[in-house]
Amino acid sequence: MTVVTRFAPSPTGFLHLGHAHSALAGWRRAREAGGRFLLRIEDIDQGRCRPEFEAAILEDLAWLGLDWDGPVRRQSEHWGDYRAALAVLEGQGLIYPCFCTRREIQAEIAAMQSAPHGPADTPDGVPLYPGTCRRLSPQQRADRLAEGRSYALRLDMAGAIRRTGPLTWTDELAGEQAARPERLGDVVLARKDAPTSYHLAVTVDDEIQDVTVVTRGRDLFEATHVHRLLQALLGYRVPVWRHHALLTDAAGKRLAKRSDAASIRAYRAQGRSAAEVRALAGFPD
Numbered sequence: 001m002t003v004v005t006r007f008a009p010s011p012t013g014f015l016h017l018g019h020a021h022s023a024l025a026g027w028r029r030a031r032e033a034g035g036r037f038l039l040r041i042e043d044i045d046q047g048r049c050r051p052e053f054e055a056a057i058l059e060d061l062a063w064l065g066l067d068w069d070g071p072v073r074r075q076s077e078h079w080g081d082y083r084a085a086l087a088v089l090e091g092q093g094l095i096y097p098c099f100c101t102r103r104e105i106q107a108e109i110a111a112m113q114s115a116p117h118g119p120a121d122t123p124d125g126v127p128l129y130p131g132t133c134r135r136l137s138p139q140q141r142a143d144r145l146a147e148g149r150s151y152a153l154r155l156d157m158a159g160a161i162r163r164t165g166p167l168t169w170t171d172e173l174a175g176e177q178a179a180r181p182e183r184l185g186d187v188v189l190a191r192k193d194a195p196t197s198y199h200l201a202v203t204v205d206d207e208i209q210d211v212t213v214v215t216r217g218r219d220l221f222e223a224t225h226v227h228r229l230l231q232a233l234l235g236y237r238v239p240v241w242r243h244h245a246l247l248t249d250a251a252g253k254r255l256a257k258r259s260d261a262a263s264i265r266a267y268r269a270q271g272r273s274a275a276e277v278r279a280l281a282g283f284p285d
């Protein structure tokens, strides 16, 4: 089977050494296997994404010596693909509208914290969504919709797990994993401001783009439990994953995502060569 990997940056800023590490990891994995390396622009967040950043990212990648196969896929050009996936999940009775504002969710969690059994946290330390809107009656739901209140769509995690049963997935570096999507709770699958979310879009895109090895940073390891569940619900093929270590500075501290000092642009302006920057990104020639 041909190895297909991808790099999927968001055009919300300039390419950074951490991104370069991730891009090189995916590119090397594909090229060493004689496979395909794809480029995807994750621009769901239309308020923060800018065309000039996308152009700069493509230019920096080319400068670094990376090439990619086929056209670039932009998520904002494929809303219909995500709506189709949502329709499947809706048909399974597994999604519900969530009308909560961030403030309402925080207030609910604060109220729960004074109760004997406080809310659980996700592995990233974010409190789990307390499920408020899952418990709305059909009438309450209809009333809120009739009021024209904006809503996100959330996955009924317990119902989804009942449907799929236990699942596993494989990381090329960490080995086989038992899927534990419940740790992330009723995740958002469509945002209030976009007809998809990160979790849904990445799962749909990897299927449509025939990705066989998902290369990305360890910071997304926990999200993979949810993506594996979505693949099972949607009847998708199952890739393997390769979560690489995150690039750290000399002191062992994770590089901040938006540190201008570590942008590829800044290194280029200093007159560094592409080989030097690749080495800084953890890939000496």
Ligand SMILES: [Zn+2]
Pocket: 097, 098, 099, 100, 131, 132, 133, 134
């Ligand atoms: Zn809600």
